[in-house]
Amino acid sequence: MVASTGHEPCELGPIDYLVIELPQGTTTLTEQMTDQIIRSVSDRTLRILELLIVERDGAGDLTVTEFEELTDRGLRGLDASLVEILAGEDVHNLASAIAPGRCAVVIVWEYLTATSFTAAVRASGATLVAQGRIPAQAIAATLRGDDEDA
Template sequence: MDDLEQTTLDELGPIDFFVIEFPESHLTGEGLLALVELVDRGIIRVLDLVFVERRSDGTTVRLHLDEQDHRPVLAQFTGASSGLVGDDDLTVIGEILEPGTWAAVLVYENTWAAPLGRALRRAGGQLVAGGRIPVQAILAVLDDIEADSGTDHRLVERA
């Protein structure tokens, strides 16, 4: 993984994160293979990949990649740590997880968008709003449109 500190602000694409919770016994590795493909294709750059477990007694622990040796695909992400995900973040994440589950915390740069961002910044553009629209919300809007419900739909809310 590249060193984030060596990347200038002008070179960065948008940075996102997500936390995905898994039941303890349901790791297939399929998602990790898809993640490797995105990295290999240059679409994203992994800045942090952290695994957290909330044990059945409610305690939360960080899982280290080298402890996951029965999942060889994880070895590719050993050292994927920019330090952006801190202990305070993991505490909050642990509080939202159900006992007996674990989560993958991924912080990634959308490298595909970096050239667009550079061009827009050079032209004086400045991001004033952004967000992510859940797939379920898109499907609900499409269902309403198809039903011609006349409901007003808004993808952007006032801050």
């Protein structure tokens, strides 16, 4: 995948999104999540492209807190990498996975460790024609022998 910002094109690694429903009564990232995000960004494993907190009330209405509004000072160093790529419709679609009365973190991240491979594919004239993700739960079920869950 190649992105251009009007300057030279840049190679991108695979980009994923996560919707993480938080424990009941929790409305922000846990310290463990914050620490791991900071570590993964610092060691250049991941680049955070979008980070939101989404609350779904009992009636199903959403309250979205943008990254800039978060009070967690530990994440302030991520500002430079955020590009806010999710439109309002995207957020509403992703939020459909959140149970009423719950809160979730929505994260879009790029795997920086794969950018050199992506560049090699492009430089060789090859084209990535399919990409996918196998849920970890499916792999774990297969390894346990739970065929009906895989």
